[in-house]
Amino acid sequence: MAAPSRLLVDGAADAALSPLDRGLAYGDGLFETIRFVAGRAALWPRHMQRLRESCARLCLPAPDEALLAREAAAVADGMADAVVRITITRGVGERGYAMPASPQPTRIVAAFAAPVTAPETYRDGLRLRLCQLRLAEQPLLAGIKHLNRLEQVLARAEWDDPSIADGLLLDGAGRVICTTMANLFAVIGGALVTPSLERCGVAGVARAEVLAVREVRVRELALGELPHAQELFLSSSVRGIVPVRSMAETVYVPGPVTRALQSHWRELGFPTEHS
Amino acid sequence: MAAPSRLLVDGAADAALSPLDRGLAYGDGLFETIRFVAGRAALWPRHMQRLRESCARLCLPAPDEALLAREAAAVADGMADAVVRITITRGVGERGYAMPASPQPTRIVAAFAAPVTAPETYRDGLRLRLCQLRLAEQPLLAGIKHLNRLEQVLARAEWDDPSIADGLLLDGAGRVICTTMANLFAVIGGALVTPSLERCGVAGVARAEVLAVREVRVRELALGELPHAQELFLSSSVRGIVPVRSMAETVYVPGPVTRALQSHWRELGFPTEHS
Numbered sequence: 001m002a003a004p005s006r007l008l009v010d011g012a013a014d015a016a017l018s019p020l021d022r023g024l025a026y027g028d029g030l031f032e033t034i035r036f037v038a039g040r041a042a043l044w045p046r047h048m049q050r051l052r053e054s055c056a057r058l059c060l061p062a063p064d065e066a067l068l069a070r071e072a073a074a075v076a077d078g079m080a081d082a083v084v085r086i087t088i089t090r091g092v093g094e095r096g097y098a099m100p101a102s103p104q105p106t107r108i109v110a111a112f113a114a115p116v117t118a119p120e121t122y123r124d125g126l127r128l129r130l131c132q133l134r135l136a137e138q139p140l141l142a143g144i145k146h147l148n149r150l151e152q153v154l155a156r157a158e159w160d161d162p163s164i165a166d167g168l169l170l171d172g173a174g175r176v177i178c179t180t181m182a183n184l185f186a187v188i189g190g191a192l193v194t195p196s197l198e199r200c201g202v203a204g205v206a207r208a209e210v211l212a213v214r215e216v217r218v219r220e221l222a223l224g225e226l227p228h229a230q231e232l233f234l235s236s237s238v239r240g241i242v243p244v245r246s247m248a249e250t251v252y253v254p255g256p257v258t259r260a261l262q263s264h265w266r267e268l269g270f271p272t273e274h275s
Numbered sequence: 276m277a278a279p280s281r282l283l284v285d286g287a288a289d290a291a292l293s294p295l296d297r298g299l300a301y302g303d304g305l306f307e308t309i310r311f312v313a314g315r316a317a318l319w320p321r322h323m324q325r326l327r328e329s330c331a332r333l334c335l336p337a338p339d340e341a342l343l344a345r346e347a348a349a350v351a352d353g354m355a356d357a358v359v360r361i362t363i364t365r366g367v368g369e370r371g372y373a374m375p376a377s378p379q380p381t382r383i384v385a386a387f388a389a390p391v392t393a394p395e396t397y398r399d400g401l402r403l404r405l406c407q408l409r410l411a412e413q414p415l416l417a418g419i420k421h422l423n424r425l426e427q428v429l430a431r432a433e434w435d436d437p438s439i440a441d442g443l444l445l446d447g448a449g450r451v452i453c454t455t456m457a458n459l460f461a462v463i464g465g466a467l468v469t470p471s472l473e474r475c476g477v478a479g480v481a482r483a484e485v486l487a488v489r490e491v492r493v494r495e496l497a498l499g500e501l502p503h504a505q506e507l508f509l510s511s512s513v514r515g516i517v518p519v520r521s522m523a524e525t526v527y528v529p530g531p532v533t534r535a536l537q538s539h540w541r542e543l544g545f546p547t548e549h550s
Contacts, residue, residue: 009294016291017299019284019383024292024362026424027302033370058425059432085370087299090428095308095360095387097424097431097455108294112370136411136475137447140429148423149301149372150333153365154415156372157334172412180372200411 007110023089027147031087036076042268046205054144075111125245126165131155135200143203176221182234183207195221206235231255240265282385298364302422306362311351317543321480329419350386400520401440406430410475418478451496457509458482470496481510506530515540
């Protein structure tokens, strides 16, 4: 029996993409990365909500969510633990920035093996570094998981020490925004805080889940506040809740807020055991 | 006899692209749009220079320029007036922002019919509008013609009046930077001025040609200076030198600097006759 195809382009197995697709030409589109554990994606409704809202902001037609659900299930079929990436672009277009009058979006659904995160990482946390790159401020694109990700590529290229898991990103004014691949939360003075993302950054689906189940203060967060945090952790749709063990010179120990959210993620079905 | 292929992917005629290409996933790459008149691209060396410098800034291997020249000539073969788009991406990669240790860049070379610009436009100029979108400031990407062009897509979608040819873009501080598809020059107090592009904007190849043949002051340019300009014109590798006839409420008449540069472009072989 043939293995199931792990890649669908507009529903066709292992199809290729037109080199004239606007997703390539201009990064004109967006994506979702969705963890599937034993065929189930606990945060699927939140992914679809962000996709709908982001499509509206980019003037893209809303995709057929039932179709996406069938295709995501098909590419992840038989995988114990998968990450499904859904990419929606504005489709093939003529040369030039003007949006086609009747866009025919391209839909790519692909499954990858979920990255392995060591139990020790969930238990003790990961090491963060501060990136030199400062995120540019573009309110019209802030929050959207769009295809213009050169800043993340350049930021991730700043280090190659494998013991450093991620890099902290600030905006031009020195405010904490997120990491290259996750959102950041801090417990400061007993309150759970996460940066507002009105000017830059990606508004993650895991972040939305935390906001839904905990009281969180969404506000500007200065880098100088982090050494005073009692807890520091990352949220990611792929990895769930991961404590930060150290950021620059400051060492953190996972506390009760981090542990409670990790428990919530386990209840959602994510394998984030930490011992 | 078969028509020549107008599209090459890594040298293969009419080939498709992997949906896992980082050019699509992250906009991880760059491009050049090069005017070919009767098979000749007068600004080819400047395009190659920008491509080399941009590849270095994005940590991409430098492409084989002789190969690009052969492929560009092949796709434009038999076309009286073409625009050749060369796209270089970081190639196929695993999921994740980290650059592959040994990237295999993807090379796409495609020919399109050159857009028709009316003789009246070269003679009298075009209408500009002011875009509401403000360009984000990212010095690490400024000047590069990279594949992250959602800002230009959104800016171009601000109007659909076909009598308006282009939109002026400011940065967050209100400084004039460029238009959605060209660089801008102004004659102010007798001096030729163009905005500095240290924080955002694309450093066009036609702009580089103007800088090479005229004395130009490259400096910050405030929007409030434009109504006092004696001449205003755009430079573009595709369209050459095009006067601005009106920007918002201000009307301009093409002057001697604009005409001299149009003459220079005609000497380079561009069909920019204005009568």
